[in-house]
Amino acid sequence: MTPITEHTNLEAQLIDDIADALVQHGFIRLQHFLPEWLANQLMHEAKHLASIEFTPAGIGRNNNQQINSQVRTDSTMWFSGNSAPQKAYLDWMEQLRMGLNKRLFMGLFDFECHFSHYSIGDFYQRHLDAFKGRSNRILSSVFYLNPHWNKNNGGELLLYAGEQPSPLLTVSPDFNSCIIFLSDVFPHEVLASRCDRFSIAGWHRVNSQSAEHVDPSK
Numbered sequence: 001m002t003p004i005t006e007h008t009n010l011e012a013q014l015i016d017d018i019a020d021a022l023v024q025h026g027f028i029r030l031q032h033f034l035p036e037w038l039a040n041q042l043m044h045e046a047k048h049l050a051s052i053e054f055t056p057a058g059i060g061r062n063n064n065q066q067i068n069s070q071v072r073t074d075s076t077m078w079f080s081g082n083s084a085p086q087k088a089y090l091d092w093m094e095q096l097r098m099g100l101n102k103r104l105f106m107g108l109f110d111f112e113c114h115f116s117h118y119s120i121g122d123f124y125q126r127h128l129d130a131f132k133g134r135s136n137r138i139l140s141s142v143f144y145l146n147p148h149w150n151k152n153n154g155g156e157l158l159l160y161a162g163e164q165p166s167p168l169l170t171v172s173p174d175f176n177s178c179i180i181f182l183s184d185v186f187p188h189e190v191l192a193s194r195c196d197r198f199s200i201a202g203w204h205r206v207n208s209q210s211a212e213h214v215d216p217s218k
Ligand SMILES: O=C(O)CCC(=O)C(=O)O
Pocket: 116, 124, 129, 142, 156, 157, 173, 188, 189, 190, 199, 201
C-alpha cells in the first residue's frame, strides 16, 4: 500500500473543472476524487471509529444543539485532524479552497468536516446547508466511502433545484466519489439507507467575523 506520507496534490486541471462547473451549474459530481489509498484509509478509519466515537448528529447552533431524529438519524464525528488520513483529507480540501479562491475570488476562509454513518433505516430529510446571507457556509462537499454500492441499498442523495418537487440529481454514494455544491442554492435529502453508509460531509466557509449573521455549524 502507498504510505500515507506520500505527497498528494490536487491537479490544477481538476480545480479548473470544479471552478467551471460551479460557475455554470452550481454543483459538480466527481468520480475517483482522491488517490485510492487515501480513500481506503479514510474508509477504514470511519468504520473503525463509527462504533466508538460517532455520536447522534445534532441540528442547530453551537450551544443549543439538539438531536432531532425527525430530521436526521445519522451519527457523526467532526475531524480533529489528529490522524494521518484526516490530515491528508483536510490538506486536499485546503488545496481546493486556495484553488477556488484564486480562480473565483470566493473568499473561502476555512473548511470543516465530519464523518457520517447512516446505519440501516437512517435518513436526512430535505434541507439546505445554509440560508442566503445568514450563514458562513458557502460550499458543501460530500465524499463517499462505500465500495460496491448498488441500487437496492437506497441511501441516495437527492439534490433539488430550489422548490422543485422532483430531484435535479440522484447521487449514489459510491466509493471515492464526491459531490460539491453551493450550500445556499440546493436543498437536498438522504433517502433511508438499507445498509451501513459512510461519508464525509464538509463545508468551505467564509470568515464568520465578517459574515452579517454568525451561524456556527457545530
Ligand atoms: O450524506 C449525504 O449524501 C448528504 C449529507 C448532508 O446533506 C449533510 O450532512 O448536510
